[in-house]
Amino acid sequence: MKIKFLSLGSGSSGNCYYLGTEKNGILIDAGIGIRNVKKIFKDYKLDFSTIKAVFITHDHADHIKAVGNLGEKYGIPVFTTPEIHKGINKSYCVTEKLSTSVNFIKKEESVEVGDFKITAFEVPHDGTDNVGYCIEIDGKVFSFLTDLGHITETAAKYIKRADYLILEANYDDEMLAMGPYPKYLKERIAGPNGHMSNRETAEFLAENFQANLKYICSAI
DSSP states (O other): OOOEEEEEEOSTTOOEEEEEOSSOEEEEOOOSOHHHHHHHHHHTTOOGGGEEEEEOSOOOHHHHTTHHIIIIISOOOEEEOHHHHHHHHHOTTOOSOOSTTEEEOOTTOEEEETTEEEEEEEOOOSSSSOEEEEEEETTEEEEEEOSOSSOOHHHHHHHHHOSEEEEEOOBOHHHHHHSSSOHHHHHHHHSTTSOOBHHHHHHHHHHTOOTTOOEEEEEO
16 A cells, blocks of 8 residues: 655644555645645645545644644544644634544544554653554554653654654754843743753654654754
8 A cells, every 4th residue: 555645734824644545545644724725735736635634733823723724624633632622723823723623532532534543642742632652554653753852651652663653753852041142941942831942852762763664854
């Protein structure tokens, strides 16, 4: 089975990833505009109608910008925890509130969509609630940990399972310390519920390398 992975957007301007086969696919987060999503699909000759679900990691604006349109205008089911769903519908950036497209999931309990088996798991971040996703398809394991302040035992378990790993490395320690951000923002970024530094991420991967790991995509 041929599997396609595509990063449609990463970083503070918007986060969105696609994982799919010829028949169906899913999005992880929807933080870029719907026009951009459709344009990128057209550019890469992907069929927009193959999107069978959207899975949201947390309710920060750069992860949910297009989720209202995807869920309510295009009728695509939106999966995430009840707490994140509440946060989405309270967010200023979601003008199309979710109702008919709402699907609740629980951490560490798998759901199946098309060819995919998806398991949400806890990650430390400062959204209303926060999850990563482990996605199994055709004997291959993709783990998405796009925003996390540090690597917990649970996060480490799913990182080690991955054949294909999408893991955030957000900043350089020295550049952050010497940069123009105000103190409170620097503390938030570097805190245990903020983001992982390049150094922390590299050290963990070097110390915990698994033979099954084939590719790493660094979310920024």
